[in-house]
Amino acid sequence: MMATPLPGLPDRVTIYEVGPRDGLQNEKAVVPVEVKSEFVTRLAAAGLTTIETTSFVHPKWVPQLADAEELLGVLPRSGDVRYPVLVPNERGLDRALANGITEIAIFGSATESFARRNLNRTVDESLKMFAPVVERARAEGLWVRAYVSMALGDPWEGDVPIGQVVSVASRLMDLGCSQLSIGDTIGVGTPGHVTALIEALGAAGIGTDRLAVHFHDTYGQALANTLAALRAGVTVVDASAGGLGGCPYAESATGNLPTEDLVWMLNGLGVETGVDLDELVATSRWMAGRLGRPSPSRVVQALSPESE
Incomplete structure (x- = not known):
C-alpha cells in the first residue's frame, strides 16, 4: 500500500483497544479465561499499547466477564502496555485496586433512557455514584477515563442535542477524569455531527488533548467519523479487534469499529x-x-485466505 497523507491529520494515533472488554461482553457464550488471556497477550504482541481488558461490573449483569479476577491473575502483563478495566461503582474500584490495576474507566450516559437501562439510575444519580469512585481512584494515583455513551443519538430518545452531551461530559470531567471517550453507541453519527460535537466540547473547555472517539459501524459511518475526528484534532481512537462487540443494553448497536479497518486506513494516510x-x-x-464465526472486519476478510 502506498501511504498518501492528507493535510490536517496527526502524525500518530493511539488506538485504545476495547475488544477484550466491549467485544467479549456481548458474546452469548462465556469465552474461557485461557482464550481471553491469549487474546490480550496477542493484541499486545501486535503492538497495541492500551487494551481495555475486562470489567468489574457485577457478574449478574455481565456474566461474560465474571472471571475478571481470574483473568488478571493469569494474564502476563507487559510493562509497556496499559490494561484499563471498567468499574461501575466503589465495589468495582475495590476489586480493581486489589488486582493491581492502575487505569480505570467509568461509563456514563448522555441520555436518561440509557442511564436507566444501563445503570438503573438517572443521569444525576449516576454522576453521584461515580464521584467517590473517581475521587478515590485519583487519590490512589489511578488514571481515569470517562465514557459518555449515546453522544450522537439514542434509540429511545432519537436525536441528542449537542448541548445536552456537552453538559453531561463537562460534569464527568469535572469529577477529575483525565480522558473522555465520545461514544456513538448505536452508530448513527455522521462526520458533520462529529465535528460539531468536538468543537462544542472544545468551547466548553474539553480540548482534543483529552478526547477519544468510540464509533460503531451500524450505518457504515465509523471510518468516516473517525477521519472527521482526526481532522478536528483527536488522536485517540477506540476500536475492537475483528469488529467484536456492540452494546448489551442497546439492541440496535452493531459492532465496534474493527481495529484492522482503522489501521488499514491510518497506514494509507x-x-x-x-x-x-x-x-x-x-x-x-x-x-x-474460537468464537465459531468469521470476523466482520472487512480487512480481516480481505487479508484472509479464501479457504479459511
Whole structure:
C-alpha cells in the first residue's frame, strides 16, 4: 500500500483497544479465561499499547466477564502496555485496586433512557455514584477515563442535542477524569455531527488533548467519523479487534469499529500507530475461530485466505 497523507491529520494515533472488554461482553457464550488471556497477550504482541481488558461490573449483569479476577491473575502483563478495566461503582474500584490495576474507566450516559437501562439510575444519580469512585481512584494515583455513551443519538430518545452531551461530559470531567471517550453507541453519527460535537466540547473547555472517539459501524459511518475526528484534532481512537462487540443494553448497536479497518486506513494516510497489521489480522482470525464465526472486519476478510 502506498501511504498518501492528507493535510490536517496527526502524525500518530493511539488506538485504545476495547475488544477484550466491549467485544467479549456481548458474546452469548462465556469465552474461557485461557482464550481471553491469549487474546490480550496477542493484541499486545501486535503492538497495541492500551487494551481495555475486562470489567468489574457485577457478574449478574455481565456474566461474560465474571472471571475478571481470574483473568488478571493469569494474564502476563507487559510493562509497556496499559490494561484499563471498567468499574461501575466503589465495589468495582475495590476489586480493581486489589488486582493491581492502575487505569480505570467509568461509563456514563448522555441520555436518561440509557442511564436507566444501563445503570438503573438517572443521569444525576449516576454522576453521584461515580464521584467517590473517581475521587478515590485519583487519590490512589489511578488514571481515569470517562465514557459518555449515546453522544450522537439514542434509540429511545432519537436525536441528542449537542448541548445536552456537552453538559453531561463537562460534569464527568469535572469529577477529575483525565480522558473522555465520545461514544456513538448505536452508530448513527455522521462526520458533520462529529465535528460539531468536538468543537462544542472544545468551547466548553474539553480540548482534543483529552478526547477519544468510540464509533460503531451500524450505518457504515465509523471510518468516516473517525477521519472527521482526526481532522478536528483527536488522536485517540477506540476500536475492537475483528469488529467484536456492540452494546448489551442497546439492541440496535452493531459492532465496534474493527481495529484492522482503522489501521488499514491510518497506514494509507501515513499516520503511525505502532501496530503490526499482519499480526493483528492473524489474532482476529484466531479469535474468530474460537468464537465459531468469521470476523466482520472487512480487512480481516480481505487479508484472509479464501479457504479459511
